[in-house]
Amino acid sequence: MDITRRDFTKIGCKIIISAASGTAIVQSMFTKGIAAENPPENGGYDWEKHFWGYVVDTRKCIGCGRCANACKMENKVPFDEEVYRTWIERYRVKKTINETFEEEVVIDSPDGGIEGFVDDIPAEEVKKAFYVPKICNHCDNAPCVQVCPVGATYETKDGVVLVDYEYCIGCRYCIQGCPYGARYFNTEKGTADKCTWCYHRITKGLLPACVQACPTGARKFGDLKDNKSEVKKIMDEERITLLKPDLGTKPKVFYIGLDREVK
Amino acid sequence: MQPHLKRAFTILALIIIAFIFVRSLVVPESFGQYGWYRGDSVKEIRNLTVNYRGSASCGEENCHENIYTVWAKDRHKTVNCETCHGPAQKHVLDAREPLMPANDSRDYCGKCHFKRISRPEAFPQIDPGAHGEDLRCVYCHNPHKPWFD
Amino acid sequence: MLENLIWGYVYPNESEIQWSILIVLYPYITGLVAGAFIASSLYHVFGKKEIKPVARFALLTALSFLLVAMLPLLVHLGRPERGIEIMFTPHLTSAMSGFGYIFSFYLTIVVLEIWLSFREDIVNKALSSHGWKELLYSSLALFSFDISEKALHDDEKFARKLAIIGIPSAAFLHGYVGFIFGGIKANPWWSTPLMPIIFLMSAIVSGIALLILLYIAAMKIRKHVIDHKCLQSLAHYLWIFLILDVTLELLEIVSMKYASREDIDIINRLLSDKIGFTFYGVQLTLGIFIPFVLLLMVSLMKNRETLKLYMISISSIFVVIGVFAMRWNVVIGGQEISKSLSGTLTYVPVFFSQEGVLPALIIFILPFIILLVVTSILPPWKDMEEEPS
Numbered sequence: 061m062d063i064t065r066r067d068f069t070k071i072g073c074k075i076i077i078s079a080a081s082g083t084a085i086v087q088s089m090f091t092k093g094i095a096a097e098n099p100p101e102n103g104g105y106d107w108e109k110h111f112w113g114y115v116v117d118t119r120k121c122i123g124c125g126r127c128a129n130a131c132k133m134e135n136k137v138p139f140d141e142e143v144y145r146t147w148i149e150r151y152r153v154k155k156t157i158n159e160t161f162e163e164e165v166v167i168d169s170p171d172g173g174i175e176g177f178v179d180d181i182p183a184e185e186v187k188k189a190f191y192v193p194k195i196c197n198h199c200d201n202a203p204c205v206q207v208c209p210v211g212a213t214y215e216t217k218d219g220v221v222l223v224d225y226e227y228c229i230g231c232r233y234c235i236q237g238c239p240y241g242a243r244y245f246n247t248e249k250g251t252a253d254k255c256t257w258c259y260h261r262i263t264k265g266l267l268p269a270c271v272q273a274c275p276t277g278a279r280k281f282g283d284l285k286d287n288k289s290e291v292k293k294i295m296d297e298e299r300i301t302l303l304k305p306d307l308g309t310k311p312k313v314f315y316i317g318l319d320r321e322v323k
Numbered sequence: 324m325q326p327h328l329k330r331a332f333t334i335l336a337l338i339i340i341a342f343i344f345v346r347s348l349v350v351p352e353s354f355g356q357y358g359w360y361r362g363d364s365v366k367e368i369r370n371l372t373v374n375y376r377g378s379a380s381c382g383e384e385n386c387h388e389n390i391y392t393v394w395a396k397d398r399h400k401t402v403n404c405e406t407c408h409g410p411a412q413k414h415v416l417d418a419r420e421p422l423m424p425a426n427d428s429r430d431y432c433g434k435c436h437f438k439r440i441s442r443p444e445a446f447p448q449i450d451p452g453a454h455g456e457d458l459r460c461v462y463c464h465n466p467h468k469p470w471f472d
Numbered sequence: 473m474l475e476n477l478i479w480g481y482v483y484p485n486e487s488e489i490q491w492s493i494l495i496v497l498y499p500y501i502t503g504l505v506a507g508a509f510i511a512s513s514l515y516h517v518f519g520k521k522e523i524k525p526v527a528r529f530a531l532l533t534a535l536s537f538l539l540v541a542m543l544p545l546l547v548h549l550g551r552p553e554r555g556i557e558i559m560f561t562p563h564l565t566s567a568m569s570g571f572g573y574i575f576s577f578y579l580t581i582v583v584l585e586i587w588l589s590f591r592e593d594i595v596n597k598a599l600s601s602h603g604w605k606e607l608l609y610s611s612l613a614l615f616s617f618d619i620s621e622k623a624l625h626d627d628e629k630f631a632r633k634l635a636i637i638g639i640p641s642a643a644f645l646h647g648y649v650g651f652i653f654g655g656i657k658a659n660p661w662w663s664t665p666l667m668p669i670i671f672l673m674s675a676i677v678s679g680i681a682l683l684i685l686l687y688i689a690a691m692k693i694r695k696h697v698i699d700h701k702c703l704q705s706l707a708h709y710l711w712i713f714l715i716l717d718v719t720l721e722l723l724e725i726v727s728m729k730y731a732s733r734e735d736i737d738i739i740n741r742l743l744s745d746k747i748g749f750t751f752y753g754v755q756l757t758l759g760i761f762i763p764f765v766l767l768l769m770v771s772l773m774k775n776r777e778t779l780k781l782y783m784i785s786i787s788s789i790f791v792v793i794g795v796f797a798m799r800w801n802v803v804i805g806g807q808e809i810s811k812s813l814s815g816t817l818t819y820v821p822v823f824f825s826q827e828g829v830l831p832a833l834i835i836f837i838l839p840f841i842i843l844l845v846v847t848s849i850l851p852p853w854k855d856m857e858e859e860p861s
Contacts, residue, residue: 105369122442124434126406133410134374142487149481150441167481167814176434177441189441194483203658209568210557214360224364227351229557230550232490233568239658241483241811245490250550260371269375275402275435276446307657323813325623327616328630331587334614335580346560359563 105263107218112257112312113284113291114271115300116193119317120278123148123191125173127270127279132174134258134269139174143244145255146195146270148173151321152181153188165321192322193279195270196221196242196255197303197311204234204243204254213252219284219312220257225249239304240311257281284312374410378403381411386418394467407431407466425466432460479745480815489807489819492827494544497835499649499671500799501541504839506646506672507679508534509582509638514709516585516635522705526687528852531586533686534679536843538579543835545571548827567652578645581638587612588631590850595619608849646675653802660735660813661742661806666724673717678795680710681763681788686843687856688785696857700777704770707784710791711767718760721798738813746816747805750797759794763787 131146132139147169154164166181173191198221205213205221212228215221228251235243235252246253258268262281266272271281282291291314294300300314304323315322324332356362381404382391394400405411409423429451438448449455455463464470478487512530515523546552559576562569587594595617598609647668653659654667684706691698728739743751766787770780804819822828847853 119443122435122446123439126434130375130406135371142484144484147484152441165814167812169481169484172484177439179440181440183440186440191441203656206565207567207656208563209566209571210554211354211359211361211561211563212557214358216365217357222364222368224361224367226364226367227361227554227557228551229554231545231548231568232550233566233652235485235490236807237656237658239811241485244485245488245550252550256368259368261373261375263369264373266373266375266377272375272377272403273406275399275406277401325616325618325626327591327614327618327623330614330616331584342559349556350560354561359561 107216107263109285110218111284112198112219112262113282113295114195114198114257114313115280115282115291115294115316116195116313117278117280117316118190118192118319118322120276121148121191121193122276122278123150123173123177124275125176126273126275127193128172128174130269130273131255134261135256137253138248141247142171143246143253144172144174145242145244145253146172146193148177149192149194149322150177151188151190151192151319152186153321154181154185155187167321188319190317190319192315192318193270194240194242194303195279195313196257197240197309197313198255198257200310200312201308203237203239203307203309204252207233207237209233216259220259220262221254222256222259223252223254225251225253228252239307239309373412375403375405376410376412376415378405380415390467397468397470399467399469427459427461427466429455429457429459432464432466436460477818477820478815479741480810481812482810482815482817483812486810486812486817489804489817491803491807492548492819493804493821493829493832494548494827494835496796496799496803497832498541498544499646499675499803500678500796501537501544501836501839502646502649503671503675503678503795503799504682505534505537505541505679506642506675507677507681508537508683509642509679510676511680511683511706511709513635513639513642516589516632517639520705522701525699525702525856525858526683526706528586528589528855529687529690529847530683531582531589532846532850532852533683533843535582535586536839536846538575538582539842540835540838542571542575543838544832547831547835567648567655570648574641574645574648578638578641581634581641585631585634585638586850588627588634591627592619592624593850593854612849643672647672653806656806658811659806659809660733660739661809662802664724664728666720667802670717670720670724673713673720674795674798676713677710677717677791680706680713681791681795684710684784684788685792688781690853691856694853694857696853698781699856700780703784704780707767707770707787710787711764711771714760714764714767714791718756718764721756721760735813738809738816741816742805742809746808746818747801751801751805754797755794755801758790759797760791763790763794 125148128144128146128148131137131144135145137143137145149167149169150173152166154166156163170177177191198215198219200215200219202215202221205215209231210227210229212224213221213234214224225246230245230250230252232245232252235245243252243254245251258266258270261268268281271279280291280294282289284292284295286292294316295314298316300316301318302311302314303318305311351361351363353362354360357365378391381387382395394404407425407427409425411422413420414422433451435446436448437451442448460466508530511523512527512534514520515527546555549555558569559572562572564570591613594609594613596619598606598613599617601609650668650671653662653671654664656662684703687703687706688698729736763786766783770783770787773780808817808819809815810817824830
């Protein structure tokens with residue numbers, strides 16, 4: 061068989077190119093797509109054994125704002141910017157004055173409720189008033205995870221929705237996609253940001269900062285896989301509601317005592 | 324196929340191969356480890372610094388055992404030490420690290436206890452105009468044991 | 473100040489509008505691309521001979537706008553240097569993730585289409601010029617100079633196939649931009665399955681209108697007579713697509729109001745307090761109804777070419793403005809309602825800033841400069857200046 065020099069270089073080139081591109085393709089298609097068998101082990105924490113949930117008992121909230129304050133301290137969320145990982149809303153339903161029986165509801169959350177609230181509507185004009193703590197719902201079918209174009213936000217195996225600050229491109233599509241207004245833009249990092257349920261704390265056996273700070277037990281956090289946890293008990297025994305359940309986001313923050321005005 | 328089209332498609336193919344090659348170099352190793360995201364980011368977020376240590380570590384032996392016992396028996400046991408004393412993780416790791424001075428102003432107590440229309444009625448609240456003559460609350464009430472015996 | 477910008481209750485994190493004027497510009501520019509391409513395929517695919525004078529010019533216009541289409545997105549990113557991740561690890565559940573690939577695919581088709589339809593000119597220039605020009609045109613010809621009748625015929629056949637793929641991909645490129653908004657269930661003003669098709673129709677409308685304006689401008693600058701047959705044919709298609717566009721836009725708003733879901737109060741407030749003028753005034757009246765009537769008159773009138781020319785130009789200007797208002801009303805309007813459904817915000821454009829009006833203006837002027845450069849390398853004037861037979 062005669063192989064001229066020209067043919068030889070041709071064949072050689074082809075082999076080199078196909079080998080180089082072939083391995084590259086195979087590598088990119090497979091090695092990175094294989095799900096790992098073992099979740100990260102870190103200080104004995106196994107994320108397969110937990111599935112976190114959060115309960116808000118709005119009947120107990122006194123609007124002191126310690127939760128929102130502790131959250132900003134713990135997670136270094138800037139105090140001088142209007143960004144919040146958790147906040148408290150105040151609802152005041154005014155007494156009906158006109159004859160249409162339409163209720164006037166005043167909703168506010170001055171500075172996220174971090175500094176507490178001051179009554180600026182006279183008590184005699186209000187017929188019903190209450191606080192509602194809000195936080196990222198860590199949806200099991202999270203629209204923010206769905207819309208992230210690069211895979212920079214995800215739900216962990218233990219049910220926490222996180223943002224990868226080293227990978228997020230800052231397109232802010234997730235902020236648009238969140239129906240609860242739980243996400244914000246971190247101007248310092250140039251990325252999206254949100255509540256992590258204090259993932260750095262709960263994986264070490266601590267409570268999220270907001271839950272720890274709550275003096276009345278309006279915020280509760282626990283493991284839904286643990287039958288003895290308080291959150292699981294409330295789930296099993298109380299009547300609970302979700303925020304915007306019609307959107308099918310499957311939130312994991314469960315509310316007790318929500319009013320119809322709360323969205 | 325005509326030679327000019329052949330050449331055009333060769334260029335296109337080279338661009339695609341170059342893209343795949345660059346992609347394989349640039350995409351982080353841990354991407355796709357657990358799902359469509361960078362596996363290492365879970366570790367990164369897990370390793371963020373803790374600031375609030377939790378009340379339990381304040382009551383350890385040879386530390387603040389006494390005041391802890393008083394607090395833990397009384398009604399303010401639901402108020403975490405760090406809610407008034409500030410984040411204490413550094414102080415727990417190294418006792419020489421000072422804490423922020425505890426906030427014992429009247430307004431700070433008022434964040435929970437001033438009368439507000441939106442609060443649950445059963446919660447203990449005072450009318451700040453009528454109670455305590457603008458004195459600091461801690462003048463009469465011990466914050467660790469707020470009720471008189 | 474801030475108090476006046478916010479009405480009712482908005483979630484604390486919503487105090488800032490996240491998607492600014494740059495994101496208004498992005499669907500606007502891709503819309504012009506898709507429209508110009510579809511106008512050119514009226515000739516290339518559907519064989520509408522009247523369009524021939526502008527067919528290749530339309531392709532160059534599409535290319536010029538396509539080249540800057542991703543700029544507003546890139547400038548808007550918090551981390552522009554990471555933007556390429558959308559190509560490397562596209563998260564396929566996201567409507568946005570397809571952007572990189574659809575964009576690249578479409579760019580390839582447009583470039584190939586242009587290359588094939590200009591190849592005869594390129595080869596002729598390469599053979600007849602010297603120095604750096606020879607090098608430029610020879611490399612554009614990929615050093616293959618076969619322009620025999622058979623080669624050109626094969627090219628044309630292939631170009632036609634490309635154009636046939638090009639139409640759905642142009643429709644996809646832009647329909648998908650609509651889906652970026654239409655797929656957001658959190659936002660009642662965006663979340664409608666009609667969004668992609670509304671975006672597509674307004675894209676075609678704006679692209680044809682832009683082509684008309686550029687054609688008239690080019691002929692005025694080159695001091696050449698306008699081919700009225702071509703112009704009126706374009707105007708005719710503009711009119712047809714306007715009808716489709718207005719039908720869908722009205723259908724959306726009517727069904728929203730008729731269904732009167734939970735969010736209707738806030739939608740009504742948006743339409744009356746926030747974008748009332750830009751929606752009813754600019755988008756519908758100026759951008760659709762006036763051009764619709766003018767173009768109807770153009771098609772009914774006989775002779776009086778100068779008057780028709782004015783009417784077509786005015787309609788096209790109004791359409792181009794109206795479609796911009798439509799993008800504004802979608803992108804900005806959707807963010808001016810709070811997802812709490814009980815409050816509204818106000819977008820105040822800034823001039824000098826990364827996401828201000830200035831970069832938006834620069835990005836919008838850029839395609840015209842690119843078009844100038846591209847037409848000087850690949851002049852399409854020959855088709856336009858042939859005496860109409």
